[in-house]
Amino acid sequence: MLFSTKAEYGVRLMVELGRQPGSQPVSLGSVAEAENLPLSYLEHLVAKLRKAGLVTSTRGAHGGYRLAKPAAEIRMDAVVEALEGQIAPMECFHDTPEGKVLCSHESDGDQACSTKLLWMRVQGGVTKALAGTTLAELVEFSTKSEPTRAAVLGSVA
Amino acid sequence: MLFSTKAEYGVRLMVELGRQPGSQPVSLGSVAEAENLPLSYLEHLVAKLRKAGLVTSTRGAHGGYRLAKPAAEIRMDAVVEALEGQIAPMECFHDTPEGKVLCSHESDGDQACSTKLLWMRVQGGVTKALAGTTLAELVEFSTKSEPTRAAVLGSVA
DNA sequence: GGCATAACCGACCGCTCTAGTAGGATTTAT
DNA sequence: ATAAATCCTACTAGAGCGGTCGGTTATGCC
Numbered sequence: 256m257l258f259s260t261k262a263e264y265g266v267r268l269m270v271e272l273g274r275q276p277g278s279q280p281v282s283l284g285s286v287a288e289a290e291n292l293p294l295s296y297l298e299h300l301v302a303k304l305r306k307a308g309l310v311t312s313t314r315g316a317h318g319g320y321r322l323a324k325p326a327a328e329i330r331m332d333a334v335v336e337a338l339e340g341q342i343a344p345m346e347c348f349h350d351t352p353e354g355k356v357l358c359s360h361e362s363d364g365d366q367a368c369s370t371k372l373l374w375m376r377v378q379g380g381v382t383k384a385l386a387g388t389t390l391a392e393l394v395e396f397s398t399k400s401e402p403t404r405a406a407v408l409g410s411v412a
Numbered sequence: 413m414l415f416s417t418k419a420e421y422g423v424r425l426m427v428e429l430g431r432q433p434g435s436q437p438v439s440l441g442s443v444a445e446a447e448n449l450p451l452s453y454l455e456h457l458v459a460k461l462r463k464a465g466l467v468t469s470t471r472g473a474h475g476g477y478r479l480a481k482p483a484a485e486i487r488m489d490a491v492v493e494a495l496e497g498q499i500a501p502m503e504c505f506h507d508t509p510e511g512k513v514l515c516s517h518e519s520d521g522d523q524a525c526s527t528k529l530l531w532m533r534v535q536g537g538v539t540k541a542l543a544g545t546t547l548a549e550l551v552e553f554s555t556k557s558e559p560t561r562a563a564v565l566g567s568v569a
Numbered sequence: 570g571g572c573a574t575a576a577c578c579g580a581c582c583g584c585t586c587t588a589g590t591a592g593g594a595t596t597t598a599t
Numbered sequence: 600a601t602a603a604a605t606c607c608t609a610c611t612a613g614a615g616c617g618g619t620c621g622g623t624t625a626t627g628c629c
Binding site: 570571572573574575576577578579580581582583584585586587588589590591592593594595596597598599 | 601602605606608609611612617618622624625629
């Protein structure tokens with residue numbers, strides 16, 4: 256499995272928030288019930304989303320969570336990365352602050368790492384798919400009962 | 413991490429086999445030494461590659477492993493899948509024998525799974541990257557000391 | 570035949586991460 | 600005051616990862 260249920264649950268949570276029309280907060284309890292997920296586990300996940308600035312919270316009675324931005328401005332790479340941590344295909348991959356990709360095997364001897372080409376392509380494919388999908392798309396997709404094949408292939412082709 | 417070191421080690425092993433010019437088998441011991449990897453762990457990995465029909469073995473003295481096919485005909489999706497198991501972005505994804513993708517959440521109620529669109533795109537990106545890369549490319553890439561940026565983006569763009 | 574070499578096989582083991590559970594503290598509308 | 604909700608920390612069972620180890624079988628070479 257590429258991702259764990261943390262991403263699955265967290266994305267469902269985000270979609271649920273995106274579905275709400277008004278600007279009043281939604282309690283985690285109602286999300287948990289709607290999606291049939293354990294409330295106490297969702298608490299951990301929503302904490303990550305909040306720290307990443309993707310949702311805002313209001314405490315106390317009638318409190319809950321809201322999207323921090325319009326759903327159309329939330330890219331799914333940010334959501335998944337908040338939940339799962341940095342998305343790299345392999346342990347030896349590290350993003351440097353300057354935006355370059357480092358492979359830790361390259362330091363021992365200066366010859367190119369034989370696997371780097373492959374993992375670069377994989378990472379490219381994944382980030383392209385995630386960054387090219389917005390929360391708004393998922394919200395709209397989930398409300399239709401019969402998704403079209405064109406929609407699925409949309410931002411990949 | 414999307415993949416574990418099983419894929420990393422296994423791919424390195426395959427590249428090492430692909431580098432050999434003749435058709436005489438290479439012992440695992442020499443591969444382990446060349447790549448600085450634990451021999452006994454490589455045994456487990458090469459067993460998976462053999463069961464997947466990607467390498468052939470000859471036992472006894474002067475025995476070892478060879479690629480079962482020319483490197484240009486070995487696609488990396490087969491290699492990674494042999495090592496890591498079926499490549500699905502999420503637990504609830506299952507490939508049916510007919511080639512369709514099932515999401516186990518879709519059975520409870522007939523409404524579309526809110527996350528399916530996203531994971532479909534991710535899986536598409538990954539399989540495209542893996543299936544679009546051959547072992548021969550990695551072999552050639554690893555022998556050059558200075559890989560070009562064009563080569564990296566080659567089959568993804 | 571005997572020996573070295575190497576593939577093969579299964580059991581085991583410490584570690585980290587996952588998927589939760591539990592219990593409490595704090596904030597706020599009514 | 601009370602109920603509803605977020606927030607926070609600690610804990611746990613289980614699974615998978617990254618090996619290690621010991622032993623068995625097959626084969627070339629002298």
